[in-house]
Amino acid sequence: MGRKSYKAIVLLFLLASCVKDKPSPIGNTSTPNSSHNVFIACEGRYPNNDASLYAFNNQADSVYGDLYRSANNNPLGIVFQSITRIGDLFYLALNGSNKVVVINATNYHFVSDISVPTPRYILQVSAGKAYVSSLYHDKVYVLNTIKNSLVDSIQFPNMNTEGMCMVNNEAIICTWDTKGNHLYVVDIETNKVVRSIKTSGYAPQEVLVDKDQLCWVLSGYQPGGVVATLDRIDPSTGNILASFIFPSVANPMKPVFNKTRDTLYFIEVNYSSGKDNNGIYRMGIHEQSLPVSALIPANTNTYFYALGINPVDGNIYVGDPLGFSQKGRLYIYHQDGTLIKNYLVGYGPGHFYFD
Numbered sequence: 557m558g559r560k561s562y563k564a565i566v567l568l569f570l571l572a573s574c575v576k577d578k579p580s581p582i583g584n585t586s587t588p589n590s591s592h593n594v595f596i597a598c599e600g601r602y603p604n605n606d607a608s609l610y611a612f613n614n615q616a617d618s619v620y621g622d623l624y625r626s627a628n629n630n631p632l633g634i635v636f637q638s639i640t641r642i643g644d645l646f647y648l649a650l651n652g653s654n655k656v657v658v659i660n661a662t663n664y665h666f667v668s669d670i671s672v673p674t675p676r677y678i679l680q681v682s683a684g685k686a687y688v689s690s691l692y693h694d695k696v697y698v699l700n701t702i703k704n705s706l707v708d709s710i711q712f713p714n715m716n717t718e719g720m721c722m723v724n725n726e727a728i729i730c731t732w733d734t735k736g737n738h739l740y741v742v743d744i745e746t747n748k749v750v751r752s753i754k755t756s757g758y759a760p761q762e763v764l765v766d767k768d769q770l771c772w773v774l775s776g777y778q779p780g781g782v783v784a785t786l787d788r789i790d791p792s793t794g795n796i797l798a799s800f801i802f803p804s805v806a807n808p809m810k811p812v813f814n815k816t817r818d819t820l821y822f823i824e825v826n827y828s829s830g831k832d833n834n835g836i837y838r839m840g841i842h843e844q845s846l847p848v849s850a851l852i853p854a855n856t857n858t859y860f861y862a863l864g865i866n867p868v869d870g871n872i873y874v875g876d877p878l879g880f881s882q883k884g885r886l887y888i889y890h891q892d893g894t895l896i897k898n899y900l901v902g903y904g905p906g907h908f909y910f911d
Contacts, residue, residue, distance in 0.1 A: 588613045588620045592868055595646075595909040596621075597636045598902030601880050602652055607636035608902035609648065609664065612886060614869075619886070619899045624648075624657075627664035632657065639909035640678040642686060642701050646909075649675040651691055658704050661911075668704045672697050679720040681727050681744040689717040689729070696720070696729055698747055710747050712740055719762035723769055723791050726750075730773070732761040734782050739763060739773060741791070756799040757785030762810070766841050767817040770797065774822070778807035786811075788841070800846045806833040815867040817841075824850070825859045834859055836874060836893075851893045864908030871896065875905030 593611045598621075600607035609632060610621035624632040634652030641647075641661055648657040651674040658667040674691040680701070681687055687710075688697040696717045698708035712729065714736035720729050727742040738752040739760055757775035759782050764772045771791050776784030784802040789795065802808055811822040818841050826834035835850030852874065854860055861884075862875025872889040884905040888896045 588616065588618075591911070593911045594864070594866065594873060595639050595911060596862070596875065596886060596901055596905050597639050597648070597907035597909070598884065599636050599877075599880075599904035599906040600632075600634060600652075601903050602635050604903075605631045605634055606903055607632045607634060607650060607652075609636070609639075610886075610901045610905075612899065617897075619901060621902055623664045624659065624666075627659075628666045630666075636906070637675065638677050638907045640680070640686070641909065641911065642678075642680050645701075647678045647686070647701075649678060649688070651675050656688060656699070670699065670704055670706065672699075672706065676718055677720060679722065679727065681722060685744070687720060687727060687729075687742075689720055691716055691718075693717065694731070696742075708747050710742060710749065712749065713738075719760075719764075719774075721763045721765050721771070723765050723771065726791075728753075728763050728771060728791060730760040730763050732759050732777070734759045734777055734780055736760070737775070739771070739789075751794075753789060753791065753794040754796075755785070755789070756787050756796055757801075758782050764811060764813055764820075765817070766813065766820075768841070770841075772811065772820060772841075774808060774811050776802065776808070778805070779827075784808050786846070798844075802846065803833065808837075810861075810863050812863055812865055814865045814870060821851075821863060821865060821872070823860050823863050825861075826854070827859065829857045831856055836860060836863060836872065836889075852889055861904065862906045862908055864910060867910055873908050875901070875908070877904045877906070880904050 596610040598608040608622040609624045633650035637649040637651045646661045656670040676689045679687045684702045686699040695709045700707045714731035714733035716732040718730045718732040729740045737758045740749050741751045743750045759777045760775040762774040771789045773787045776782050786800040788798040807825045808822050824833045834854040836852035837847045838851045861877045864873040870891045874887040876885045886899045886901050
């Protein structure tokens with residue numbers, strides 16, 4: 557597949573930072589009861605069974621965790637990748653545990669487990685149906701969200717199905733494989749691949765839709781020697797409207813849009829303890845070049861691992877895993893990049909969901 561093994565990647569994370577945590581209260585272990593919670597998928601330390609679900613509430617100025625363990629008196633699992641809300645339920649992708657855990661979105665009580673090989677992300681494509689991407693596999697799994705069971709799978713030419721999005725009532729799927737340089741378009745009625753779209757770089761990993769209904773595609777795998785690229789593509793024609801090539805040392809990841817989808821944010825990670833190509837970057841969708849400096853630089857010997865933009869106030873949420881050797885931190889910044897506050901959370905904060 558052209559990618560480092562699971563354990564090798566995690567070992568690299570563990571060795572990347574020696575920064576020590578500051579003493580800080582974890583916050584409440586009770587349940588947040590007001591709206592506009594920000595949920596945090598804390599990945600945990602592979603292969604430890606210590607993934608956790610946390611929440612932050614701005615009105616209460618408080619972090620709540622570990623919500624799943626508190627509600628169910630059981631550990632959540634191994635490698636908590638992402639959170640998706642469908643109706644009144646949260647779908648939690650645990651790729652180290654090979655399952656999707658379904659919980660009540662209000663009280664976090666367990667509803668069901670769904671066995672899925674190394675699930676990564678979940679995309680609702682229609683009422684009662686969602687797609688689940690899968691690391692190390694050439695399939696996307698079709699989930700019936702009424703029965704909470706797998707009902708089908710969709711096969712692709714390459715491995716590591718990853719980022720997904722909906723546009724023009726079709727699903728667009730990335731396969732994060734160093735051999736591949738195409739996106740795949742799926743008819744959500746038939747669950748069939750109907751066409752492919754070529755990307756300028758190899759190993760497409762993330763795809764998002766901007767305000768003009770155009771796709772932004774992040775490709776590459778810098779640890780494996782595949783230079784990262786960023787394309788703006790018309791999904792109707794497959795034409796690449798803009799293409800940007802990152803420096804060979806850059807390792808961009810986890811792009812997100814702001815609420816109006818006219819500004820893209822992404823993380824660059826430097827695992828070699830340096831400040832170059834390390835931090836949070838921002839660019840408008842009509843800019844002609846990549847940003848040359850970070851809006852929020854990471855400190856030496858640290859790197860960021862999660863990124864989200866709060867749709868309510870536009871504040872920037874960042875997760876610092878602190879090398880996965882200790883509990884991580886949530887940092888909240890104003891839109892200009894100035895720090896507001898930071899909070900202690902679980903091991904390896906890697907994904908945000910704004911409820």
